[in-house]
Structures are given as C-alpha cells and as structure tokens.
Amino acid sequence: MTATAVPRSPRRRAALGGALAAGFALATGELVSAVAGISPSPLLAVGGRFVDRFAASLKDLAVAIFGTNDKAALVAGTVVIAVSVAALTGAAALERRWLPTFVVGAFGTFGVWAQAADPQVGAGAAIAIGACTVAAGASAMTWLVGLARGADVAGEPARAEPMPSPRRSSIVGDAPRRHFLVSSAGIAAATAVFVAVGRSLASGDVVAAARAIPLPRPRRRRRLPDTTAFDGVGVTPYVTSNDDFYRIDTALIAPRVDVTDWRLRVGGMVDRPFSLDYEELLAMDSVEEPVTLQCVSNEVGGDLVGNAVWQGVPLASLLERAGVGDGAEQVFSRSADGWTCGFPTTAIDGDRVALVAYAMNGRRLPVEHGFPARLVVSGLYGYVSATKWLTSIELTTWDGADGYWVPRGWSKRGPAKLASRIDVPRPGATVPAGPLTMGGVAWLPSVGVSAVEVSIDDGEWRPCELGRVASEHTWVQWRHRWNATPGRHEVAVRAVDAAGDVQTSSYAPPAPDGASGHHRTTFEVVG
Numbered sequence: 225m226t227a228t229a230v231p232r233s234p235r236r237r238a239a240l241g242g243a244l245a246a247g248f249a250l251a252t253g254e255l256v257s258a259v260a261g262i263s264p265s266p267l268l269a270v271g272g273r274f275v276d277r278f279a280a281s282l283k284d285l286a287v288a289i290f291g292t293n294d295k296a297a298l299v300a301g302t303v304v305i306a307v308s309v310a311a312l313t314g315a316a317a318l319e320r321r322w323l324p325t326f327v328v329g330a331f332g333t334f335g336v337w338a339q340a341a342d343p344q345v346g347a348g349a350a351i352a353i354g355a356c357t358v359a360a361g362a363s364a365m366t367w368l369v370g371l372a373r374g375a376d377v378a379g380e381p382a383r384a385e386p387m388p389s390p391r392r393s394s395i396v397g398d399a400p401r402r403h404f405l406v407s408s409a410g411i412a413a414a415t416a417v418f419v420a421v422g423r424s425l426a427s428g429d430v431v432a433a434a435r436a437i438p439l440p441r442p443r444r445r446r447r448l449p450d451t452t453a454f455d456g457v458g459v460t461p462y463v464t465s466n467d468d469f470y471r472i473d474t475a476l477i478a479p480r481v482d483v484t485d486w487r488l489r490v491g492g493m494v495d496r497p498f499s500l501d502y503e504e505l506l507a508m509d510s511v512e513e514p515v516t517l518q519c520v521s522n523e524v525g526g527d528l529v530g531n532a533v534w535q536g537v538p539l540a541s542l543l544e545r546a547g548v549g550d551g552a553e554q555v556f557s558r559s560a561d562g563w564t565c566g567f568p569t570t571a572i573d574g575d576r577v578a579l580v581a582y583a584m585n586g587r588r589l590p591v592e593h594g595f596p597a598r599l600v601v602s603g604l605y606g607y608v609s610a611t612k613w614l615t616s617i618e619l620t621t622w623d624g625a626d627g628y629w630v631p632r633g634w635s636k637r638g639p640a641k642l643a644s645r646i647d648v649p650r651p652g653a654t655v656p657a658g659p660l661t662m663g664g665v666a667w668l669p670s671v672g673v674s675a676v677e678v679s680i681d682d683g684e685w686r687p688c689e690l691g692r693v694a695s696e697h698t699w700v701q702w703r704h705r706w707n708a709t710p711g712r713h714e715v716a717v718r719a720v721d722a723a724g725d726v727q728t729s730s731y732a733p734p735a736p737d738g739a740s741g742h743h744r745t746t747f748e749v750v751g
C-alpha cells in the first residue's frame with residue numbers, strides 16, 4: 225500500500241479499515257484454531273454449514289460443488305461477503321462508534337454457531353475461538369475507523385483546497401492519513417502472518433504420526449491379474465493409483481484425524497458394544513481385496529469410479545465381536561465430521577466384500593480418502609456405504625436413522641447399477657482409417673461382468689475381448705478391434721452381468737439412485 229493508495233475521504237478510509245479488520249478477524253480465527261489444533265476454523269465451518277444447507281438443492285450438481293475447485297470458490301465467496309459487509313460497517317461506523325463491536329459480534333456469533341455444530345469442535349472451543357476472533361476484529365475496526373475519523377476532526381476533509389492556506393492544511397490533513405496508512409499496513413501484515421502461520425501449523429502430516437504402528441501383513445491377499453495386454457491402448461488401468469482416484473465428499477477440507485485419540489465405536493443394537501483404537505484395529509486379522517468404488521453421482525460415461533486394492537478388517541469380524549442384536553436392520557456409520565450413511569444388514573449377508581479399510585494400494589489411506597479408516601463395501605454406491613474418517617458403526621432399524629443424503633432427496637437404498645464406459649476413442653477424436661482398438665471398462669461390483677458388447681453406428685452388438693480380473697468385486701477392462709472406415713461414426717457399449725442381465729439402454733440421470741443407459745462416443749475416421 226502506498227500513501228497515494230490511501231483514500232483522501234474519511235468515509236473511504238473507514239470502509240477500507242473495516243475491510244482490513246474483517247480480514248484480520250478471519251485470520252485470527254485461522255491462527256487460533258490452528259494453534260489449538262482445531263479444525264475446521266470458523267471460516268471453514270461457516271462454509272461447511274453452507275454445504276449442508278444447500279446440498280439438497282444441488283442434486284445432480286452435487287458432483288460439481290463437491291469437487292475441490294468449487295469448495296475453494298465457496299470459501300472465497302464467504303470471505304468476499306464478510307469483507308464487503310465489514311467495509312459498509314466501517315463506513316457507517318464513522319458516526320456510530322458502537323457499530324463495529326455489534327456487527328463483528330454478530331458475525332462472530334454466526335461463526336461460533338457454525339463451528340460448534342461440527343462434531344470435530346466442542347462448543348467450549350468454538351466459544352473461545354469466537355471470543356478471540358471478535359475481540360481482534362472489533363478492536364481493529366474500532367481503531368482503524370477512529371483513525372479515519374481523526375483526519376476529519378483534526379482538519380478539513382482532505383479535498384481540493386478552496387482556501388489559499390496550503391501549508392497548514394497539508395500538515396494537518398496528511399498526518400492522520402499517514403497514521404491511518406501505517407496502522408492499516410500493520411493490520412494487513414499481521415493478517416498475512418496469521419494466515420501463513422496458521423496454514424503451516426495446520427498442514428503437518430497427520431499420516432506420518434501413524435507410521436509408528438506398521439501396516440500388518442494381510443492374512444489373505446487377492447492375486448492381481450496380468451493386464452499388460454491393455455497397457456498402451458488408452459484403456460483405464462486396472463488399478464487406479466491413489467493420486468488418480470476420484471474424490472467426493474462434503475468436507476471443505478478433509479478432516480485431519482489424529483490417530484492418538486481416534487477410536488472406532490461399534491454399538492447400537494448389539495450385545496457387546498466396544499471400541500477400538502488404531503493400534504487395536506491394525507492388530508486384528510486383515511484381508512486385502514481389490515474393490516471398485518463408484519459414486520451415485522457418476523453420469524453415464526463419467527469418471528467418478530475407481531478400482532483400488534483395499535486392506536482392512538472384514539466388517540463381519542467386527543459385527544461378530546459385537547453380536548448383532550435381534551431386530552437390527554441397518555448398518556449406520558458416522559465420520560469424524562458428522563457425515564453419515566447406512567445400508568441394510570442383509571446387504572452384507574452374501575459374498576460382498578465389506579471392510580473397515582485402513583490401507584489403499586499398499587499405503588495408509590490418504591487423508592482425502594478417509595485416513596485413518598473408512599468403510600468399503602462392494603456393490604453399493606459410496607453415498608450409502610463408504611464412510612471416510614470413520615468413527616462409529618451403529619446397528620439400528622431401517623427407520624431408526626437416515627444417512628446424510630437421504631433427507632436431501634437421494635434414495636435410501638443404493639445398490640450399484642451395471643455400467644460400462646468407452647475410454648478410447650475419446651469423444652470427438654480423429655483417427656486414421658484401418659485397424660482401430662476401442663476399449664474401456666465395465667463394472668457391477670459383487671456380481672461381476674460376463675460380457676461386454678459394442679454397437680457401431682447402431683449396428684448389431686459385437687462381442688468384445690475382456691481383461692482378466694481379481695474377482696467379481698472389480699471392474700473389467702474390455703477392447704474391440706474394428707477396421708475403421710472413413711467418416712463419422714458412433715460407438716455404443718453395453719455390459720452383461722454374471723447373472724446374464726443385459727445393461728439397460730433406458731437413460732436415467734444420477735438422482736435419485738444412480739444413472740443408467742448406454743455410453744456412446746462419436747468420432748471421425750479419416751482415410
């Protein structure tokens with residue numbers, strides 16, 4: 225900020241002071257939360273309440289908003305609103321000295337409410353953080369507005385001088401402006417330092433703290449198939465790497481769970497409720513299973529699906545230890561940030577893979593994918609089954625509880641639908657005439673896929689070559705060789721599941737219980 229950037233009008237200076245004070249208050253909230261080891265901060269907690277409030281109205285758009293970019297936009301929008309209101313408050317506070325305390329106090333109360341509503345923050349901590357935030361913001365605003373007002377009181381408003389007394393007015397008019405400038409710059413610098421220190425404190429590697437407890441060797445491990453035949457043809461790899469795995473959740477920042485005080489509770493309608501810490505969970509017999517996980521929001525042909533090798537404790541072992549009570553109909557789980565979901569107990573009676581997983585592709589779960597533990601259930605959409613940052617599993621009746629997305633309009637039951645996707649050719653691609661390899665993936669985890677067929681330009685369905693799979697719980701790669709003729713072509717794909725059912729051509733959007741229909745791709749062949 226340069227001296228010339230400081231507005232000459234006291235009103236504008238007061239507005240600038242108000243805006244800076246809001247930034248300072250938010251930064252104080254970030255810093256105090258980080259020092260206290262508490263997440264989310266007031267700012268992120270307010271954003272989180274927005275997500276919970278508006279999630280229902282988004283339906284199919286849920287995918288877009290719960291992607292990572294939109295979360296950043298949501299936080300930025302919250303900051304812009306707070307800063308704008310604070311600028312208006314600062315300007316109006318020239319005459320009303322009580323206004324900063326009142327408005328900052330009101331915003332602070334909102335922040336306390338938002339933070340206290342998050343299960344990761346207690347009400348006491350929220351109030352303490354809110355008090356620091358309000359004290360910092362209200363005093364900074366009162367101070368800066370006072371300095372802006374000072375210029376007005378001490379001399380003329382620093383406008384173009386109508387009277388020929390330039391020396392006096394420049395001294396009296398400029399000293400308060402300089403004072404305001406220095407103080408504002410100080411607040412801005414403190415804001416930057418608070419944000420930087422808060423960020424660095426909050427970004428320590430929580431997974432690293434768990435390394436003292438080594439990952440155990442799984443008792444049973446599934447052999448991965450040789451899929452090299454599908455390398456280099458543009459088909460999605462059989463195993464999705466942790467970095468490439470899609471991420472969907474309502475968390476503005478992924479909960480950072482400290483394993484030293486994490487526990488998994490198993491309770492509700494059980495004979496022997498118990499809880500486990502991280503070390504005890506890792507000490508139990510574990511298995512390693514590749515399972516394809518998919519989001520109900522995945523559009524036909526979409527990429528909200530991935531296949532990873534999960535290591536964890538079978539849910540059945542934990543339920544056996546607890547003793548499922550008579551009348552229990554639903555396995556209802558909860559995460560550290562209060563997200564919930566549930567599926568029928570009967571869903572895991574068969575051969576489904578259902579794990580409390582703590583490792584993904586041989587590594588501890590990444591924070592974004594649920595560290596320290598999550599549920600993975602083959603053949604159920606993620607929104608009814610795959611709780612990340614898992615903290616409790618409760619047995620209840622079917623009517624006893626509704627998961628997060630159920631009152632927001634998504635189906636209470638979420639069995640996966642048979643699906644297939646074309647990866648190559650890419651939509652709109654131009655390829656040379658002659659031998660062309662098309663390919664993609666198809667999936668119905670827990671049942672399996674027995675055949676994949678393509679139809680070119682609405683011609684007959686032709687069989688495709690399938691890749692090998694580790695089990696029926698994963699997707700299968702497919703490919704088809706075609707002698708491409710010049711012109712514009714469209715290919716459609718459909719799968720047949722292991723029970724012989726053919727994938728429906730009838731289109732359904734993702735809401736309320738998953739998309740259906742054939743994926744089609746148009747491409748150009750040049751001679």
Ligand SMILES: Nc1nc2c(c(=O)[nH]1)N[C@H]1C(S)=C(S)[C@@H](COP(=O)(O)O)O[C@H]1N2
Nearest residue numbers: 470471472473474519559563606607610612
């Ligand atoms: N705690 C929590 N767990 C959650 C969710 C969430 O919002 N919060 N989203 C679910 C949904 S909708 C899906 S599709 C999967 C996605 O898991 P991934 O992000 O590891 O791919 O996580 C599930 N588990």
Ligand SMILES: [Mo]
Nearest residue numbers: 519520606607
């Ligand atoms: Mo999902």
